[in-house]
Amino acid sequence: MSKALSSSYTPGPPIAWKKILLKWETLLGLAVIADFGLNTYLSPYFLNPWTLSDASFNFTEQAIVALPMALLIIAGEIDISVGSTIALCSVAMGLAAKAGFATPWLVGLGIFTGFLAGCFNGFLVTRLRVPSIVATIGTLTLFRGIAYALVGNGVLKSYQPDFAYFGQGYVIGPVSFEVTLFALLALAFAVALHKSVIGRRIFAIGANPVASRLSGIPVERYKFWIFALLGATAGLASILLTSRLGSTRPSIATGWELSIITMVILGGVSINGGQGSILGVVLAALFIGLVTFGLSLLNFPGIVLGIVTGTLLIGVVAISSALGQSGRRRRS
Amino acid sequence: MTEPAFSLSGITKSFGGVRALVRGELELFAGEVTALVGENGAGKSTLVKIMTGVYQADSGEIRLNGQPVHIGSAAAANRLGISAIHQEPVVFDDLSVAENIFIAARPRRHGVVDWAQMYRRAAGILAELDPGIDPRMLARDLGVAQKHLIQIARALSNEARIVIMDEPTAALSHREVEELFQIVQRLKREGRAILFITHKFEEIFALADRYAVFRDGAAVGSGLVCETDRSSLISMMVGRTVDQVFPKQDVPIGAPLLQVEALSRGEEFADVSFTLNGGEILGVYGLIGAGRSEVMQAIFGLHRPDSGRIALRGEMLNIRSPGEAIAKGIAYLPEDRQSQGGILRASIGENIVLPCLSGISHRGFVNRRDEQALARRFIGELQIKTSSAGQLLEELSGGNQQKVIIAKWLATNPQVMIMDEPTKGIDIGAKTAVYRLMGELVSKGLGIIMVSSELPEIMGMADRILVMRRGRLRACFSRAEATPERIVAAAADA
Structure with a gap:
């Protein structure tokens, strides 16, 4: 008996998901470098610290929201209301600024409004059992609707001068506050997701919620808090965006949910949950930012940008599901 | 000796390097029931799928009434008069009973479905089986047993000469099983050849004329049921004796470990009380839907019981989640390894x-x-x-x-290990390894609750056997008292 059992197991063809992910991230890294080189070659204005710093503004705010969005999608849920959450937070801050509140209050209010919006989504999904795609389609319209109801077609812009720092300030030289914040947050999220017990459980929840629950993980509680975290981060992004624009309109950040989800999926996070990495999401954000900025430097119209991002997204999902299927076929 | 109505010889079938069938041999005779037995993974379902045209054999010969035939598709099997009744009824809930019966070929006139004829013929077939079923009813409104009848009616509708029944009794109550047996007897009298796949020995001896045993993809024995007995069938199935399969160790039974008192929850179970002692393997037997897993999940904190008390080593527990149960030293190995057990x-x-x-x-x-x-x-x-x-x-x-x-x-580091169908769907070698491990665990003072639907396993491993029926504990047998008849009688609906 023991002789038969101790005979060595011959593994199948060595495919490990980690390896594929690693490859995916290598691929993304190469794509970033290639696009960097291409932009340098095509435009004489590109390779300049200040140009690059300018380039970062068009994606950092979205990339910051992509970090908790990656957590949520890995845990097997999705939130498409984030653009509207950003608008709602901006309106809340705009009204508070109009009422004369100082900048620290606005920051707190922005994050808190986003947190409440996230908690509401989390409540709908984990308590009332509304599928997250349905719940957040609802709140997508609801939050945007509230924003319009509060402001109409007006503009709120009674912000104090010091509020401009978040979206327009620089820490050292051309290194903006936004980029610094994104780098710190990305590091924190990467450590939390890939090294901590919490991160390990998030992966488990996305890969198999039933087995996770039976292993003692409070699945619903985890999901609720990721929704809340995502909402609060959307509030933070709203501070940055509002500060950069210097004003609030209820139409602010329309369609951002799609750009943010695109970054996450392009970064190699499985839309079915259970797989992905923060490094991939960061690289995807960089890549999308570079491509978009490069195209605009070359005076391509905005429509071309849409075509490029759309094609990228479809390509990625097709490739990853083809890989996933070959993985499954191997088992039969 | 009469010629078999249907025979398979030298059938092989591989799936990407895994050999599911290495020597498939089977003979079916008109007017006789042949029981096909074997452990999970012995190749029974692959054989059935080859007989019904779902799979094509890699090699080997199939003969129908002595003539070689090729069964290229499910439709071809139908035309040849081969019909299968599956374990899980393959019934379309949103179609009427009549449509379900004539699913393969609906009666037509002028190229369109002849509904009047279909209902009439369906009513004719059903009259013999269960006059209570209206052919116009939606299949959704039928019970499990009646859905099995629909499949049988399907076999009758196309005048099947070869009827394959794949564990048809697994989800049926005692009374429904008896009704099914009467139908099988009638099919037999009508001269049909019947293949009856079952895990239950009592059914083999009650119903079958012949047996065929498969092990590891090969036919290892066949003959007349009246010339064999239970233990020789088992040793053919597993290729070893019962003692080797169930390495039951003698472990002294310790102090009470887990005490459950009057546990109830909604419609699922009521008034369940038992004690698990250290060093003990407590078997819990019952039919599907008897409430066994529900009780275990309530102990594990997955669902809160409405009333009742649970104590571990004399300490009252108030467990609200699996996390708390794990912290207290309770572990739950769920029934479905792939969807609930692991990632x-x-x-x-x-x-x-x-x-x-x-x-x-x-x-x-x-x-x-x-x-x-x-x-x-x-x-x-x-x-x-x-x-x-x-x-x-x-x-x-x-x-x-x-x-x-x-x-x-x-x-x-659990003190109590609840194992729900711990050896479901794994091969015999791995089963024995799991049993041996259970023995080692209880010898270290753990208590094990083993929920199982397999009688040999329950009788081979458990120190005491609880039997549940319809959400209630119906009996408790010591190892010495337990006989298959007593256990099955307690589990079956009166």
């Missing part, structure tokens, strides 16, 4: 440490070295066949997957 896409190590992550972490961060050490320890102790702790769970065989999931629970 297929995660590594062996990640699976093993999942319930005890906080134990191997420091300030919220996972200690990789401890994780590796723990995984390697269990791979060694449980003899899990793998290349490394980093190998994905989905790449392991069923038996080794189950060992990983058992390891995951052992890593939480």
